[in-house]
């Protein structure tokens with residue numbers, strides 16, 4: 001197992017692999033599921049030791065971290081400054097930032113706070129030809145050049161190994177309330193969007209929801225009067241219990257690890273993309289069910 | 293008449309192929325002065341079938357081309373240098389609006405504001421709102437990944453495009469989406485590709501429900517720095533304003549001296565235009581919090597507008613600021629850098645100093661909430677000395693923005709205008725990777741050649757050039 005500690009070491013490992021035509025299985029914390037498409041590679045490259053917060057600028061709501069940093073560390077760091085790590089995904093928080101981006105895994109807050117692809121301002125990656133890509137930037141709006149960041153996020157490592165990322169963070173709202181809500185009458189399901197449309201959603205952060213045991217779990221982040229109004233509307237529509245935000249951690253942990261789609265779209269354009277960034281099929285070959 | 297022109301005339305009809313220089317003059321520039329190039333020919337397809345047939349004819353002929361929407365671009369992106377210009381303004385049908393799914397499917401030449409007007413009966417609108425929205429097209433917006441004042445809350449064009457049909461320069465017609473069902477984010481790669489990857493044939497975009505209530509505030513400051521500080525504090529407080537725009541003294545002066553006068557205090561060093569929208573409950577509290585944060589940062593006064601007429605007046609100055617500056621001098625150069633929000637205060641001072649050193653007047657009017665600066669300089673492009681000073685000042689401003697950890701364009705694109713800065717922003721290997729991404733869509737580099745990435749940055753191009 002190769003365990004690089006810097007982007008340069010990843011670069012050296014990939015260049016050696018390119019030279020020898022030796023494929024690599026790329027892992028962060030090695031927690032994702034291959035969905036029946038195992039990687040065919042003689043060697044594993046782990047990013048678990050490429051860790052750390054490179055820079056955190058709370059006032060700009062941006063952060064740069066190495067790809068092997070865990071979501072738990074990201075959460076702890078941002079929490080300490082009253083900010084929100086919007087990447088928190090379904091599953092536990094031992095997963096790495098790099099894998100979360102590579103697999104485009106999101107969690108219950110994605111609709112309100114953004115998906116990984118919306119939260120990635122830029123990244124560094126080593127592609128399958130041994131190019132060191134430094135894409136995007138650290139600012140929240142950027143159209144300089146062709147968008148390599150979008151191409152690499154969600155590509156399951158098959159175009160490049162993400163080594164460092166620039167993230168956009170979100171401030172925490174004045175009030176961050178979590179409610180368990182059981183609608184009156186009929187059983188559980190048809191709650192979400194229809195009933196929520198009746199709730200005056202706050203302007204600061206829209207509510208997000210997931211399914212808990214017997215109730216809908218709702219998170220409403222806004223100013224005090226908007227949250228109170230949301231609460232009142234829910235009270236009128238069913239039974240409401242206010243919970244600690246930690247309830248979300250329990251719900252998230254209950255879900256399965258990410259796995260790639262059974263049928264990856266291998267249309268001509270997608271094949272050409274792979275050809276341009278990993279012509280020798282050195283990065284996670286087989287994972288997306290492509291022909292050998 | 294060349295053989296190609298005859299072929300194209302057969303596809304679109306003779307009135308929609310222009311080849312006389314006098315007829316082509318209109319396509320010599322976009323909305324940015326300083327770049328002028330003449331196409332050899334302009335062809336304007338009127339249907340999807342004609343568009344695809346035209347692109348295939350160009351492919352068969354090996355001819356490069358440049359797609360063009362409304363030509364409101366601000367980076368010289370839609371200019372064709374002796375090659376074919378592909379005008380898309382006749383493709384302006386709204387193909388479908390689905391109010392339940394909140395989507396619209398449109399041809400590329402549909403004007404941004406026209407779509408919003410068509411969606412209004414359903415209580416919906418198209419959220420990305422470039423200040424040019426009454427003229428610019430959805431195709432041009434997709435090509436530039438356009439932004440606008442309300443993108444602070446609602447996101448830029450990319451966040452609102454669901455799928456697109458694209459005709460590649462080879463003539464292949466492909467369907468692009470974000471790969472949510474298991475696929476690469478090809479649409480994400482395409483949006484913002486500035487016409488270099490192919491031509492949008494149609495696109496499905498998201499429509500956004502109109503907010504229940506909107507409150508607009510205008511805070512005036514005696515120091516630009518204080519307005520910048522207020523901006524950072526508002527964002528940090530966890531309020532997500534729909535828009536947060538800053539205008540400096542030079543801009544206020546231009547606006548107030550024009551027919552677009554909005555009643556901005558002429559003696560203010562800067563005004564901050566803030567807007568909150570959404571469900572009415574709690575909205576007034578957000579507005580009050582913004583007012584409070586502005587006052588704490590040193591605002592002299594804050595005006596709050598809730599009725600539509602007064603809000604429109606406050607916005608008028610912002611929306612028409614470019615037009616108002618246009619009165620000051622024959623030409624206006626518009627820049628588009630982005631910096632971390634906390635760097636705004638220092639940079640605005642440095643930009644003023646750079647302007648003064650070159651004896652130029654810089655007017656700043658920009659999307660402060662995103663840190664997206666628009667330092668604009670009114671000048672006379674026919675005065676070579678002044679033009680040279682503008683060029684030098686812009687170079688210095690860009691260098692400062694890059695040094696502050698920023699980027700050279702937030703929404704207007706690189707086009708021709710910012711090509712020279714690409715090598716100071718990106719490494720050679722990264723530029724080469726951009727060339728590789730382009731090659732996925734346009735390996736022959738026939739779509740909008742010579743834009744965005746300097747040709748010499750493409751390793752592969754070097755290899756083939758050396759082999760020749």
Ligand SMILES: Cc1cc2nc3c(=O)[nH]c(=O)nc-3n(C[C@H](O)[C@H](O)[C@H](O)COP(=O)(O)OP(=O)(O)OC[C@H]3O[C@@H](n4cnc5c(N)ncnc54)[C@H](O)[C@@H]3O)c2cc1C
Nearest residue numbers: 361362363364365369400423429431432435439487492703
């Ligand atoms: C007063 C003023 C204010 C502005 N304000 C803003 C603002 O707030 N935010 C912002 O982002 N921009 C702004 N702009 C810039 C400009 O309006 C946008 O870039 C807009 O998206 C361009 O659209 P267009 O239809 O005019 O495109 P054009 O200028 O015609 O073309 C722009 C680029 O898009 C390509 N293109 C056009 N159509 C297609 C297509 N169908 N398929 C593929 N490529 C295509 C062209 O090749 C070219 O590279 C402003 C411009 C002006 C003049």
